Amino acid sequence: MRVSKEWLEQYITLPKSITPNDLADTITIKSVEVEEVISCNELLLGMVLAKIVSIEKHPNADSLFCCKVDNGSKELLPIVCGGGNLREGMHVILGMIGARVRWHGEGGLVELQKTKIRGEESHGMICAAEEIGLELLFSQKDEKDIVDVSFLEGVELGTPISTALGIDDYVLDIENKSMTHRPDLWGHYGLARECSAIYDVPLKDIQHPDIVGGNTVEVSVEIKDPELCPRYMAVALENLDNKEAPLWMRKRLALAGARSINAIVDITNYVMLELGQPLHAFDITSLESPHIVVRRAKDKESITVLGGDDFSLTSEMLVIEDRKKAIALAGIKGGENTGVTEETTSILLEAANFNARSIRRTSSALGLRTDASARFEKNLDPLLAQKALQRAVALFVDIFPEAKVTSNVCDAQSFSIDKPVITVSQKQINTMLGCEVDESFVIETLTKLGFDVSVKKSTFSVVVPSHRSTGDISIPEDIIEEIARMYGYGNIPEVLPTFPITPSPTSPLRDTKKKVVELLSLVHGFSEQYSYAFVSPTWLERLQISSTQHIELANPLAKDRPLIRRSIVPNMLESVEKNFHRFDTVKLYELGPVFYAEKEGEFEDTSSKAKLPKQEEVLGLVYGAKNENTPFFMLRVTITHLLDQLGISGYTFEHKKTKESDSLEHPGRTAQVVVNGNCVAEISEIHPVVQKEIGIPYKTAFAELFLERLLQDVGEVLDYTPISPFPTSQRDIAFTVARKASHNNLKTTILEADALIVSVDLFDVYTGKERDKEEKSMAYHIVYGSKERTLTSEEVDASHKKVIAILEKKHGAKIRS
DSSP: OEEEHHHHTTTOOOOTTOOHHHHHHHHHHHTSOEEEEEEHHHHTTTEEEEEEEEEEEOTTOTTOEEEEEEOSSSSOEEEEEOOTTOOTTOEEEEEOTTOEEOGGGOSSOEEOOOEEETTEEEOSEEOOGGGTTOTTTSOOSSTTOOOOOGGGTTSOTTOBHHHHHTOOOEEEEEOGGGGTTOGGGSSHHHHHHHHHHHHTOOOOOOOOOOOOOOSSBOOEEEESOTTTOSEEEEEEEESOOOOOOOHHHHHHHHHTTOOOOOHHHHHHHHHHHHHSOOEEEEEGGGSSOSEEEEEEOOTTOEEEBTTSOEEEOOTTSEEEEOSSSEEEETTTEEBGGGSOOTTOOOEEEEEEEOOHHHHHHHHHHHTOOOHHHHHHTTOOOTTHHHHHHHHHHHHHHHHSTTOEEOBOOEEEEOOOOOOOEEEEEHHHHHHHHTSOOOHHHHHHHHHHTTOEEEEETTEEEEEOOGGGTTTTSOSHHHHHHHHHHHHOGGGSOOOOOOOOOOOOOOOHHHHHHHHHHHIIIIISOOEEOOOOSEEOHHHHHHTTOOOTTSEEOSSOSSTTOOEEOSOSHHHHHHHHHHHTTTOSEEEEEEEEEEEEEEEEEEESSTTOOOEEEEEEEEEEEEEEETTOSOHHHHHHHHHHHHHHHTTOOSEEEEEOOOOSSSOSEEEEEEEEEEETTEEEEEEEEEOHHHHHHTTOOSOEEEEEEEHHHHGGGOOOOOOOOOOOSSOOEEEEEEEEEETTOOHHHHHHHHHHHOTTEEEEEEEEEEOOTTSOTTEEEEEEEEEEOOSSSOOOHHHHHHHHHHHHHHHHHHHOOEEOO
C-alpha cells in the first residue's frame, strides 16, 4: 500500500524535525514495515514547466516536429518531438538535459543528452505521462499524446514540475503482508491515527453530518445470509456527470497508486484509500429496481464483471442482485452492465461489510483479487461503512454542486457492537516483557491507542475499540504486544533466559535427512531442489503416468497443477528438462512428502475419526550427463554409498518388472532395493520413448528412496576401516552370459573365487541388436590385493584365471577378448 505523507499530514501535525526516512523507520519499528520511501522531487528531477512558442514540420521526417520551447531561460530551446497533440502556446513538461526518462514508458531510465534527430538539434524532451511516471495522473487518449498542463498557465516557466503540480511529496511504500492483521491501517486515516499515538500528537477527526435522505427513490435491502453480510448501506444520488475529478483528488489518487477514471469512480476510490472502506457506485438507470438483494450465488451461475471477465460461480459465493440479475460479485468487483459510464447522471452508492473468510475464499477460487477484496478479507469494522458513506456523500455534494440525495439512507444490519474487555495484570506485563513498565505508561499508551482503560489493584481492564476488535485484539498477550511496541523493543534489556540444558529428543527422520543432505551435496556433488507438491495432469500424461489415483484439489493455487503428487520424480524431471538447456550434467535431489489417496494416514484432528490420506517422506534423485551411457549404474553407486553410510546392511538390488511399453521406466534398466523383504528404494532409467517426448536430450536415471521404511533398518555406521598398506592391482573382465543371469549372483561368484579379490564393480551392460536375444554382455572391474604383502603379477594372473574358470563353469560365461 502506498501512503502519501502530505495526505497523512492532513490529519496530524508531525514534529518538524521528523524526516520522511525517520517517519518510515519509526513506523517500521512500532507498527508495519515500510519497504521504501519515494521522493517525487527526485523522480521528477530535471523536469520543468515550459511553453511551446513555435512548431514547424521536421524537414527530414513526416511524423516529427521542430519546436521552440520557452523554459524561463533567456533563450528558446530547440526540441524535436513527435507528439500528436502539439500546439503553439501549449504548456508542457520539459525534460532538461540530464533528466532521466523511460522511452515510451518501457525499459529502464535513460539520461537525456543533447542530440541530433534526423539532422535537427534537440536540447531536451517534451514528455508524455508514461515516460515520467505520471500516467496515473494524466490519461493519454493516443499513444503519441504528450502531457498538456496548460491549466498551469499562471505558474512561472522553469518551475520544477513537482512544485508546479503540487506533488513535491514523499510516498511510503508499505509491505501489505506486514499488516494483514491490522484492517484499521488499510487507509490513510488509520495510519494517521497510529502515528498520532506514536508521536503523541492530536488526531483531527473526520466528521460529517448525517445524510439527509430524499423521497424521490425508495431504496430497500434484503440480506439473505446475514452471516456473510453483517451490514449493507445504500443511498441514491442524482445530478452527477462524467466530469474529471479535481486536480487535488487526482494527485492524491496517483500518489497512492490509483488511476483516475472520472469524478464518480474517483470519489469511491478516494474514500477507500482514505478510510480503508471500499465503496461501489451502480448506475441506477441500469438496475431493474433500487431494491437490493444480497444472496448466495446459484451453482454455475455466471456473471460478467467490470473489465469484461466472465466467471462461473458456486453457492459458496456471495452476489448483489437487483431482484432480477446479479449486478456485482459482493466485496470483490461490480458487474459490467451496471457500472458507471460516460452517460451516468444518477447512482446507487453502496457501503457494506462482508464476511472476511467468504471474500477470501471467493477471491482465491476465482483468481480475482482487487483493492476491495484485499480490505474486506482482513475483517473490517462494520461501523466504518456508515462513516465512509457519509464522507462520500459529502464529497459528491462538494464536487457536484447540483448533486442531491434522492432516496432514503437504507441500512440493513445484523451485527452487534461487541467491544471485548480484556484483563491483564501488571505482573503479566512485566514477566512477559522481561522488564518493569510503569503503570502510568501502560494507561497512557493504551489510551493513546484508543483503548478505554481502568485499573484496580495493579490489574488493568481494557476495552477494545471497534476498529481493533474484529480479530486483531482478543487476548491479554495482544494487549502486552501493544505496550511492548510502543515502549520500544530496543528499550527492553537483553538478558539470556535461564533454562535447563537437557538435550531435546532426537528425531531419527530429521537426523537421516540431515545426513543424506551432507552426503549428496558434499560428497556426490548433487544440487538440492525444492518444488511444490502439486503436479500437472498434462505433464503426467506426457510421462505416461496415470493420474487416476492422484488426489485432486478442490481449489488449487495453480489451475494447471490441480493434483497432489504420488511421486517426487515427475516434478524433478521437469527441472531436468529445463536445466539441460544450460548444463551438460544434471545431478539433483529433493526431499519431500508424497501422498497416497488409497491409504489411510493420521486422524484429521484429535476429536475426529476421519483420517487424512497417507503421506510418506521420500528422497528423489535424478542424474544425467552428455556422453554418459550408463546413468543407471552411476546412480546405483550413489545409492549404495548412501545406504552404507546410513548403516543399512543386507540390502539387495533386484530387477523390477515393467511393461515393455506405456511406461516411464526403461524395461531393461530398472531395479528395486530390498531390505528384509521390504522395498526401500526404486531406481530406473527413463524409457527412450518418454525421454524423447519430454525433450530430455541425454540418458537420465532417477530414483526414489522411502526414508521412513529405511529407518526401520538403520544401524550403526562403522567410522573406521583400516586401509591395506600394500598396493592393489586391477583387472577388467568382459563376458557374455544368459540374459536371465543376475548381477548379484555374478558378483557373489567372483568374490568367492579367491581370497585375494578385494572388490568387484559392474561398469557396463550391453544388450544391443548385435547380441543374441538370449544373451547379454557384462563387464566388471576386479581389484586384487593383500593386507600382508604386495602381490606379484603371477599371483594376480592366477587368481584372475580362477575367476574365469568359475564363471565359465557355474554361469556358462563366454569370455570376450
